[in-house]
Amino acid sequence: MEGGRDVNQETALQLMDYGRVLMKRVAGGEKTDDPTWVKAYLDLLNPNRPAAPPTEPLQVIFTLVNVQGQTVAPAYLRPVPLDLSAEQGASDWVLMPADRPTATAADRTTLYRSFAQEGGKAGQDFTRFFYLMRKYASTLPNDYGEPGVSLFEQWKIVAALVVISGDLAWPPEKLGLVGGDIPGIQRTINLVTSKGAAKAMRGRSAFIQLLGHALVERLLDELGLGSANVVYDAGGNFVLLTNWDGTLKQRVRDVANQVNRVLLVGTGEGQERFDGFHGDLAVALDTVELPLDALRADLPPVTLPNGDQASRWQLAEKKVKDAVAAAKARPFGDLALESEQGWHDLFDLEPAETDDFCAVCRRQRRRDEKFVPLDPDAPVDVAIRSNLQCPECAGFGELARSLGHRGARLLLSDEPPEKLSAWQRGLHAVTGRWYRIGEADEKGAVTLALNLAGFPAPGVDGFRLLARTTPMTGRTITPNEVLADASRGGLKRLGVLRMDVDNLGNLLVHGLPQRTPMQTAELSQALEWFFAGWLGRICDRVDEGRGLFYVLFAGGDDLFVIGPWDRMPELAWAIREEFRCYTADHAMIHLSAGIAVVGEKAPMVTAVEQSHEALEDAKKLNRNTPREKNAITFLGRSYHWKEFGQVQAMQQGLVRLVKEQDLPGALLTTLLAIERRYRRDWEHDAKAQDAERKRGAWGAYTTSDGRSVQVYYGPWMWRQAYALARLKDSYRDARQGLEQLEAALLDGRIADLGLAARWAQWLTRKER
Secondary structure (H helix, E strand, O other): OOOOOOOOHHHHHHHHHHHHHHHHHHOOOOOOOOOOOHHHHHHOOOOOOOOOOOOOOEEOHHHHOOEOOEOOOOOEEOOOOOOOOEOOOOOOEOOOOEOHHHHHHOOHHHHHHHHHHHHHOOOOOHHHHHHHHHHHHOOOEOOOOOOOOEHHHHHHHHHHHHHHHOOOOOOOOOEEEEEEEOOOHHHHHOOOOOOOHHHHHHHHHHHHHHHHHHHHHHHHHHHOOOHHHEEEEEOOEEEEEEEOOOOHHHHHHHHHHHHHHHHHHOEOOHHHOEOOOOOOOOOEEEEEEEOHHHHOOOOOOEEOOOOOEEOHHHHHHHHHHHHHHHHHHOOOHHHHHHOHHHHHHHHOOOOOOOOOEOOOOOOEOOOOOOOEEOOOOOOOEOOOOEOEEOHHHHHHHHHHHHHHHOOOEEEEEOOOOOOOOHHHHHHHHHHOOEEEEEOOOOOOOEEEEOOHHHOOOOOOOEEOOOOOOOOEEOOEEOOHHHHHHOOOOOOOOEEEEEEEEOOHHHHHHHOOOOOOHHHHHHHHHHHHHHHHHHHHHHHHHHOOOOOOOEEEEEEOOEEEEEEEHHHHHHHHHHHHHHHHHHOOOOOOOOEEEEEEEEOOOOOHHHHHHHHHHHHHHHHHOOOOOOOOOOEEEEOOEEEEHHHHHHHHHHHHHHHHHHHOOOOOOHHHHHHHHHHHHHHHHHHHHHHOOOHHHOOOEEEEEEOOOOOEEEEEEOHHHHHHHHHHHHHHHHOHHHHHHHHHHHHHHHOOHHHHHHHHHHHHHHHHOOOO
């Protein structure tokens, strides 16, 4: 069984009974006692547990973060099932933080009744029970006394320890950690082609996400573990809790070598052959021993020689991450040393380049291999000299399509599907199971819904969140050209958005100095719910359900989305605002974003690189100061989010002047010239050594609301005064809007004018 592979049925039933006891006590309000065997396991977490069941709601894990004294008031989760809906009559997500009175007033018994009705009260299937606990116990507080940890994580860690021990009566005496990562993801999904590139990237991204799942499944099978032993699994990065013995390191190394051989040279024959990634993608695995006291929630942190503090869990986690990092530095090293064949596989020569290659991945065609048209209606792309794709890339494209219009369920089966794709052959070589994206009524040996709404349901064993927002035209993915054409105004371009959480590693290391594996799991789950779940609802709201956004990747702590260029700033702003609310407005937990604007026929690798550079520019803003990062870069300009909101307001005012007040578009050209003069003059003065050679001077100015601000007095001022005065005389109906613009510029907003005017110019460009 998936939830507990190496646990006998009697032990599985005992674990389910313990879960029911917890739910009755914490959610149902019943007085129940733990089974006698549980005490020894809970003593590993906190031997000084509170005697009474918890009356306080579950504290949001983000509100426990304390970085450099920056904290936030406690906030709490309401006792609701995991869901992506809003409460009746409200617009907020049900998993958004609430204050203590609101969360306390919510009725827990309603949650318990739903749990019981869906099979939690009497079900005998351990896998399904595991996911029922995740669905219904993830917003309830634990009863062993650790803040920020759910009742589900309490039950899960006990189940993991029982699986390791194999005996309810005797908790394990030695523990180990298995850490894993998948290096080379960006190299693997970055493609040089433009036609079909978004679909191909989405398919490759989805494959890598499924590869992470398959790798974890393989390790769980190999080590006799269950799903409860996964501490976290996010974005290809995972940690497993296991037993520690002298064979663990070699067993894990053997798995790494077997999987890396598949990724390096492929597997299978004919049109269904998985060709691998020829060194671009690998897995990195390693193990360390975990002290038993690393589970303890009641122990104070350890003070390190440099004065920093860390929990025992954090020290062990760092060891396994360092070991995995070393494995990443030599991804195929063990494979090469394992045998002469491994050495040959690693250093085998690639075939000579010809014009007979895949237009997507540029792999040369083998002599006996049949390529298929990338676009049946298009001629050979002159830029890349091909319009054919290999079976592997065709399969990735089909995977992307399946996620878009049939992505209700992930099916794992023992028998191959009727129509086999290369990516399925690859995953089967990793885990021994056949993966398929199925229709809403299809079943496999294991059936997982790909969203929270799909479970519980008849025939569904559990769920795994996977971001699936895909623009569809009928049963095909909407081409980039159509997305670009949906841009408002005459400028038709694609926007590419990259976002991620700033300083996440620092938050994990320094923000929770007493962090345990349970709190670590809570942080990972919270980020997954947002990026792999709620993000799709944000996209639907911003594009008003028109299907204009394509989420190529979202998981862990970052995302990558394409769509019409003009909607990307709106989407970025909405994501930032939702994330700010989701993290209880914690000043130290924030996102940065980078937006690139490219032509619809630009190679996708160009768009990827430009969006990455934009994100890096945002993260460089005010570097090494308290205000660093927490910013967005758009059209080459970087702003903190608050200031970006002001730029957006100025842009909207300029658009109204042109569209509603009929001012000529030349206004925006004039404003851009004024801003360029302002920027050129103050940059010149900043470098000028001789005061007499400076073109202007900084001085005090009293704003329209009575504030005193420092502004740069220079030639730009009389240029803008002259230009706006002429416009006020010529367009008297627009006088009020022009005066507001003039006041804003004199109030110190001149630095915002360049981006606002360029943005407005693009939005008001006439369609040809």
